Amino acid sequence: METNGVRMTSEQARAALAETERTRASAAALSATPWPNWFALTLTLYIGALPITYGGVMSSSDWLLPRPAWMGVMLAITAAYGVCFAVAARAWREKTGVALRFDVLPKTVTVPLVIGLPALLVGAAFAFRATGRPVWLIAASLIGVAVSVGCHLAFVRLHRRAA
Template identity: 65%
Template sequence: METNGETIRPTAQQALAALAETEQVRASTTALSATPWPLWFTVALTLYTAAIPPVYGGTLAEPDWLLPRSTWSVVLIVMTAAHAALFAAAASQWRRKTGVALRLDVLPKRVTIPLAIGLPAVLLGSAFVFRATGEPLWLCAASVVGAAVSVAFHLVFVRLHRKATA
């Protein structure tokens, strides 16, 4: 530092305090960048996951169930497009916040592979069981399971990232 042509050096205590403050800022930044997508997206994803069974079940219902099949198909298309747009917004927000792209491939395989196989089987399988039995209880049960898995996955994701930054 220079003042009036003189160089002033910080004392050892000032330098240590500055380093400690820098480390605290770095830890805070790391924790911030490690948090998952925003809460609003978690809520939207959970609602989307819970809505898939009844909407998909409505598209497969024979005869029409509650609404015409074409209406269910339009709802499914609009719902999927809205989810894609919200996912893009959340990924963009993540990139602005952390400076890195949202990459789902870095998540632990022990968590994501069972989720990638099991959740679609439950959500879509319930629609086929509903079509075969005509019993909407399957759709309701799959919605509850889907919402619970969505929230649980988010909490596991948060825990894994906190553990990685600690």
């Protein structure tokens, strides 16, 4: 292997390969870094509002608001979240040059999160519909907020370790 007309020794080649691997690992960690704080807050608020909104949409009768109003709230917060997500992803890509990727996140965290969080948020609405007790919605909302904050802090720690 030659670099600028100079032949590399085997030790230099190993060092270059090790540096390349560290660079790849660093890029992977950067792509898994936490969202900006404003988006982490937005995501946490969205997750906290979802169980209550789902409960209103799925209630057997009008609960606090008429069902069409709950549907409007659901559409509005989902659209706002989608816009914020797009802005945060674009800002991160411009800031770091690395697109956010979910495939580099630790599978031991993301797989249970991808399965458990939707089950919690939607399951609470079904439990509310069956029992009529809003405690299910409040508990799911609080657990969802705790999970969101916990994941954000874990990704902050992951990023700091990699940087």
